[in-house]
Amino acid sequence: MTHDLTASRLASASSNAAANSGWWRDAVIYQVYVRSFADSDGDGVGDLRGVRTRLPHLARLGVDAVWLTPFYVSPQADGGYDVADYRAVDPLFGDLADADDLVRAAHALGLRVIVDVVPNHTSEEHVWFRAALAGEPGARERYWFRPGRGADGAEPPNDWESVFGGPAWTRVPDGDWYLHLFAPEQPDLNWDHPEVAGEFASVLRFWLDLGVDGFRVDVAHGMVKAPGLPDIGRGAQATLIGTEPLPFFDQDAVHEIHRSWRLLLDSYGDGRIGVAEAWAPTSERLALYVRPDELHQAFNFRFLNCPWDPAAMRTVIDESLAATASVGAPTTWVLSNHDVVRHVTRYGGGEQGLARARAAALLMLALPGSAYVYQGEELGLPEVTDLPDGARQDPAFHRTAGQDGLRDGCRVPLPWSADGAPYGFGEGGSWLPQPAGWGALSVEAQTGDPHSTLELYRAALELRRALPGLGSPDAGPLGWLSAPEGVLLFSRPGFACTLNTLDIPVEMPSPGRPVLSSAPVETDGRTVLLPPDSCTWWAF
CATH class of the missing domain: 3.20.20.80 (Glycosidases)
Incomplete structure (x- = not known):
């Protein structure tokens, strides 16, 4: 192969x-x-x-x-x-x-x-953000700098949280806050x-x-x-x-x-x-x-x-x-x-x-x-x-x-x-x-x-x-077929796929000729014993 x-x-x-x-x-x-x-x-x-x-x-x-x-x-x-x-x-x-x-x-x-x-x-450390911290005119407009809320602006501008945990805002020495949806070292661009x-x-x-x-x-x-x-x-x-x-x-x-x-x-x-x-x-x-x-x-x-x-x-x-x-x-x-x-x-x-x-x-x-x-x-x-x-x-x-x-x-x-x-x-x-x-x-x-x-x-x-029914979205529709409980079976032109999600073998009619399986599969051409937790590709 x-x-x-x-x-x-x-x-x-x-x-x-x-x-x-x-x-x-x-x-x-x-x-x-x-x-x-x-x-x-x-x-x-x-x-x-x-x-x-x-x-x-x-x-x-x-x-x-x-x-x-x-x-x-x-x-x-x-x-x-x-x-x-x-x-x-x-x-x-x-x-x-x-x-x-x-x-x-x-x-x-x-x-x-x-x-x-x-x-x-x-x-x-990007040159833009360093310029923003240095107070260069207009530099902060490229990011999300905002005044804080509460007494003396000591609270973040809103309640947004960082994806990494904690508030999504960090205060700079002059009192403004900047937005970072991730780490404080990653200021969000505007x-x-x-x-x-x-x-x-x-x-x-x-x-x-x-x-x-x-x-x-x-x-x-x-x-x-x-x-x-x-x-x-x-x-x-x-x-x-x-x-x-x-x-x-x-x-x-x-x-x-x-x-x-x-x-x-x-x-x-x-x-x-x-x-x-x-x-x-x-x-x-x-x-x-x-x-x-x-x-x-x-x-x-x-x-x-x-x-x-x-x-x-x-x-x-x-x-x-x-x-x-x-x-x-x-x-x-x-x-x-x-x-x-x-x-x-x-x-x-x-x-x-x-x-x-x-x-x-x-x-x-x-x-x-x-x-x-x-x-x-x-x-x-x-x-x-x-x-x-x-x-x-x-x-x-x-x-x-x-x-x-x-x-x-x-x-x-x-x-x-x-x-x-x-x-x-x-x-x-x-x-x-x-x-x-x-x-x-x-x-x-x-x-x-x-x-x-x-x-x-x-x-x-x-x-x-090698198989036209695999992968290509233009090779034909995916169709679901009847299968035992716990098993998924779908077909595409010239091809079928079985997935046994159970932790026990499952017997079912053979969908075709096995060409690849994630675990050893037994078939006599008419029926197949699907291994537990396995997927098999079939050609027909």
Whole structure:
């Protein structure tokens, strides 16, 4: 079941512009958390040269593109999502020549490159914010500076809370307060100011001219705030994100920004894309970000957050497909990323969690649309839950009432070799400690093992290219078929997928010829015994 993946990718990349313009509709995109992927200089932190040296792993895996988390100049208060200079590479990760080399090397392997852009906020060390603190005329208008409430302005301007916990406002020595929906080191930009829009249009052109194929837009739902910055009237606001309307997220006016960015991307004329990290209360609201004149994709966090329950999964799949179809866009599917607990652990951990994670991966890759793979999920990595407090760097860990503070656990550097720590990550240790036994999960240990999670992903991605009923949103509708309780069964042209969510085997009529399964499957051609917590692909 092997073939020359690099050659096939290069052939695809050389097709006509019309075909290239839609490459993202069924693409599998691999997220690289740069500081934890591969370290080339022995300082214990991953870097761009390290990513470049490991690109062959991604080519062999069979993905279409790589998304890189921020590598820009930053004091690293929030893992690089506090940007001080959007046009320069932080020395921690290399230099601009390394970025250029990485893009060229990826393209030579037939891989496209998507980079993060962080438009909701800057670093406190950005030249604009330093000018604002220094009191330069007009500088504060690029951010949200406001006088406080109460006696002597000693209370924050409103009751908004930081996503990371605590108030969303910090007071400066002259008495004003500034808004930061995340860490205090990340002041929110005021997109009502024309200089902000002009600056980011220039930033996008800078990286597009260097050759990147698109942008993942961080906090794409947060760039516009409700007029008057009204109070919310309740606490625990982080728990409302993506479930209820909020005056600082998913405001209608944010779509004008994304329309202007789509025009910019389209002006390059060769399939450059924008991907929204957007949280919205409903699938219908999320679909607005991918209307024909806005961004190309939006992460489907409802699928990520769906419990291991067949009814819930079917509902999320149906509603997601219906919402994106209403605007003519494909759906994107994702199970893990750098901000959430890895799905092996979310699904229960241990052998059961891994079995469910493997099954969920096949389910995701069988659905119509585009899929995202977070680094290490192809190895079946679990969340590292026992990191010492002194090693943690997630700002949410050091604040209260915000996110769970466990994001460091999904960011532990990857194991490449079966040797002892740092398991081929680099020669100088790793910025977060890796667990004992990590080598058994390494790329080296799993390569060639037909039962490994890595080889399951490789086989799945190869089949996804070969079978027209897999992935492509244009290959025909998804139809649900009758199945025993606890089992999901859907078909597409020439293909079917079964998911057994139960912890016991289930017997049912065979849907066809099994071509790939997350666990050994028994069939006599007429009936099949589906293993517990498993997913199987069928051809007919």
